[in-house]
Amino acid sequence: MNNVQSLLTTIDNFVWGPPLLILLVGTGVYFTFRLGLIQFRHLPSALKMVFSKEDNNKQGDVSSFAALCTALSATIGTGNIVGVATAIKLGGPGALFWMWLAALFGMATKYAECLLAVKYRRVDDNGQMIGGPMYYLQYGVGSKALAIMFAIFALGVACFGIGTFPQVNAILDASEISFGVSRELSAFVLTALVAFVTLGGIQSIAKVAGKVVPTMALFYVLACLSVIIMNADQLIPAVELVLVSAFTSTAATGGFLGASIMLAIQSGIARGVFSNESGLGSAPMAAAAAKTDSCVKQGLISMTGTFFDTIIICTMTGLTLILTGAWQSDLAGAAMTTHAFAVGLNANTVGPLMVSIGLMFFAFTTILGWNYYGERCVVYLMGTKAVLPYKIFFVVLVASGAFLHLDMIWLIADIVNGLMAIPNLIGLIALRHVVVEETKRYFESAVELTRQPELQN
Template identity: 90%
Template sequence: MNNLQSLLQAIDSFVWGPPLLILLVGTGVYFTFKLGLLQFRHLPTALKLVFSKDKSSNGDVSSFAALCTALSATIGTGNIVGVATAIKLGGPGALFWMWLAALFGMATKYAECLLAVKYRKVDDKGQMLGGPMYYLRDGVGSKFLATMFAVFALGVACFGIGTFPQVNAILDASHISFGISREISASVLTLLVAFVTLGGIKSIAKVAGKVVPTMAVFYVLACLSVIIMNADQLGAAIQLVVVSAFTSTAATGGFVGASIMLAIQSGIARGVFSNESGLGSAPMAAAAAKTDSCVRQGLISMTGTFIDTIIICTMTGLALILTGAWQSDFAGAAMTTHAFAVGLNSDTLGPLLVSIGLIFFAFTTILGWNYYGERCVVFLMGTKAVLPYKIIFVGLVASGAFLHLDMIWIIADIVNGLMAVPNLIGLVLLRNVVIEETKLYFAATSKDKHDAVIA
């Protein structure tokens, strides 16, 4: 058993090693420059589009609901636990590399969500079908790459991010903060997941559209409270992040020290893990949006990476650095809880805020990934397999309370990384489609503006 675990850990380190990280960031760098720094120049427009209605009737849910569904899957334990893990391993400099991965990742997210809308189809129940498996099959012309992506993504939904880590985060937080037994929490959680997911994308989007913005604002305000109470050290904290990104960080307190390479690797890996740019998950939600323009949806979708990493992960990171929690002996969720307890000067309020954040973020992640898994099942086996899949998924959520296998977490990590490979190949091969669609859209919008001025 130990030998198998060692083998899986070696595979995991290889999958999430420099080759994949270089490919992920490299794809973002390529699109950033080929699209003329689109994510910087058009971010204000993209944020404006998030809240404007598209009059199109093609699609299942509004663009805002599609974005919230995608955010429900990405804003999760990674924003609270992942940031703490990255800084514990790579030092404050890891936060800088997280920012860099996110800024380039916005271009990748734009490209993959643009392609999702361009190549989407309608299933026999009238619902939208889209995502990497469709642009790999119909755009690239590779059924093999499409199937490979769908199998890996289904693995992530059932055995990875979609179930066990989130279930355990919810049960642990409920037990520690509210004293609720794992069995009761598991029963309530299973019923809630069944109730929401059986309603399909419209039901998931409805819940995500209310819970995600509310929880994101709640969590950002909680972090801001910590930052404001330690505002006198904010300049020094930001300076520490930038300096540590390019110099080795010495060991202090509970921090063992880190090289520049470790800061880069942990920052980029956790950043990608948190916002999922390039992994191919968000395009499945983007494809359901009511829109006639694939570029418009691409712009809206790229704001997801901005919100997830540049805003929420930054807030967590600054709270950890300002309070000195990163130098403590704590790790993961315990480190973030310690930061809130110190920052808010309260041993009860701090842990409570982190627990509530974890519970809701983890719950919405389960919902988002349930939908992604469903889209993969439809691609692989047709709509008839949706109900059996949902029953199995709910069963996995229920069993997550009683599973404590380290191996499942390692397998989840491996499958998560493997999912990115076919998707990135597709993005590279379809790069000219992305560039062409972008040029046409902006040429048309500038003509419309010009005509409006003349009129």
């Protein structure tokens, strides 16, 4: 058994090693410059689109905002609390800078993959929109083999990885430690809630995500801001520490063992990509359901997901850990973040409660988002008739997750999560000209529309 686990650990380290990270960031760098720094030039207008009133007569299942919230429900998760703590514990404060860099380039990747998802989407037997890497790999690239490969890997992540066991355990641990609720009762309530929401399909998931995601993100950001304001005198030195540590080795201090520049880069980029999922191919499946007549417009709206996830929420967690000195403690993961809030707010009860509530909501919406992604993969592989059996199977997995502590399953999930990215990145690189042409056409027509009143005058 130990031999199998050590083999899986080796495979995991290889999959998430420098080649994949370079490919992920490199794809983002390519699209950033090929599209004329689109994520910097058009972020203000993209944010305006997110919060603007929409025309509901367009083709699609849910609003663009609801599609974005569904994607965010899957990405804003335990990675924003545990992942950031892990990155800084390994690579020091400099890891936060490399998370920012991965996110800034990742926004261009997210734009490209969500644009392609809308361009190549189809309508299923139930009249619902279906799209994502499976469809642009099959109909754009012309490779059904790559499409099937992606769908199998993504389904594996939904059922046996990010979508179930880690999230279920995070919720049950938080409810047991902070509120003294038994694991059995928490598991029953959680399973009932997941079944109730997911059986209603994308409209039900999007409705819950549209309310819970903005609320929980705002709640968590306000909690972090409270710590930052209470330690405002240390904010500039903390930001300086992040920037200096990104390019110099971090010395061992307190419980921190020290880190090289390479370790800061690797841990920062790996956790950044893992958190916002840019290039992994998950968000395009939600983007494809959006009510929109423009693949470029949906791409712009979708790329803000990476901005919200990493640039805002991960930054807040990172600054909280650095300002309070929690990163130098002997603690790790959620325990480190809990300690940071306890120190930062001078409250031994409020801090842990904030982290626990944040973790519970983040984990719950991640389950919902990945349930939907798994459903889209099932429809692609086996048709709409397989949706109900899949949903029942998924709910059973959520219920059983309460009683499983299988490190091996999480290792497999980590491997499959990384493998998802490979066929997706092949598709993005193969269809790069389509992304460029669609973008060019959209902005040229936008310029033309603004010029028409001038010509009439």
